[in-house]
């Protein structure tokens with residue numbers, strides 16, 4: 005191979021190969037990375053001087069594809085980078101040791117590696133945008149729900165106070181009548197229950213007054229766990245406190261902080277299997293205090309992961325849960341300018357992570 009015509013033929017082959025690969029990348033279906041890599045590898049193979057003796061291997065962090073075995077001693081390679089970080093490589097190997105690679109073939113490989121890197125960058129940007137959009141939509145929904153809930157809670161407060169007040173007046177009038185008294189007790193109990201629900205709703209909607217003070221989280225956790233000891237025993241669940249420091253100071257409302265711990269731990273107990281372990285972890289970073297509640301329960305379904313923080317979302321049987329616990333926690337955390345996220349553990353169970361600013 006040395007005539008001008010041969011060299012020209014090679015160049016044309018390489019250029020049409022690059023053109024093919026460009027169109028594959030432009031039309032790439034993000035969800036079908038392996039198909040895309042396969043198409044690229046097969047086109048690339050055709051661009052080489054000895055296609056039938058050349059095997060291509062493309063390896064990326066998302067997926068990989070090989071046209072054949074690439075263990076041959078004779079090979080060239082090019083690294084794939086995504087946002088300046090190594091992400092994989094392309095290797096072309098020759099099975100026939102009498103021939104060798106052309107300088108242009110290394111250049112071809114480099115161009116294709118660059119193109120694949122660009123495609124992977126595009127995918128990453130797209131994925132970040134979708135997840136950001138979803139997060140924003142969720143935050144929006146929660147704040148609208150918060151406003152609606154605040155409205156409902158306000159409207160219900162007065163009539164509930166009236167029901168309670170008048171029922172108590174009647175009870176005075178019917179002290180001697182056992183049956184009427186018992187009925188009135190039921191009315192009063194139910195009104196008190198409803199008032200508690202309204203209170204929780206107001207917490208969610210941040211309508212409760214806050215008193216921000218410097219608090220050490222460590223004793224708050226220990227106190228809460230002492231109070232929940234009976235619940236742990238009853239459920240046959242144990243707990244482990246993983247805190248390395250004696251003091252973790254942050255500015256927060258004492259009652260609300262306790263409410264965060266309580267709600268998360270009560271959920272963890274409820275969803276724990278018999279003999280399950282609940283881990284309560286806390287540590288600090290430069291500006292934040294981080295609290296993690298980890299359980300060994302069933303974890304959350306995809307739907308639950310999306311909706312846990314919405315008021316009234318519950319998977320518990322009717323009567324067992326109001327679906328308000330986590331929406332209250334979300335409201336409190338938001339009012340402290342913190343964040344709360346939930347994720348499933350790799351093995352089993354869920355982890356709730358609360359991040360609160362120290363000041």
Ligand SMILES: Nc1ncnc2c1ncn2[C@@H]1O[C@H](COP(=O)(O)OP(=O)(O)O)[C@@H](O)[C@H]1O
Pocket residue numbers: 267271272275299301302303304308312317318319320324325326327328329330331354
């Ligand atoms: N630790 C957990 N493991 C699995 N699912 C959970 C956990 N904590 C909360 N959930 C899910 O979130 C839902 C809402 O929780 P929450 O707001 O506390 O309300 P409730 O406890 O009344 O159901 C639960 O019904 C459950 O589906």
Ligand SMILES: [Mg+2]
Pocket residue numbers: 267270271325329330
């Ligand atoms: Mg709950």
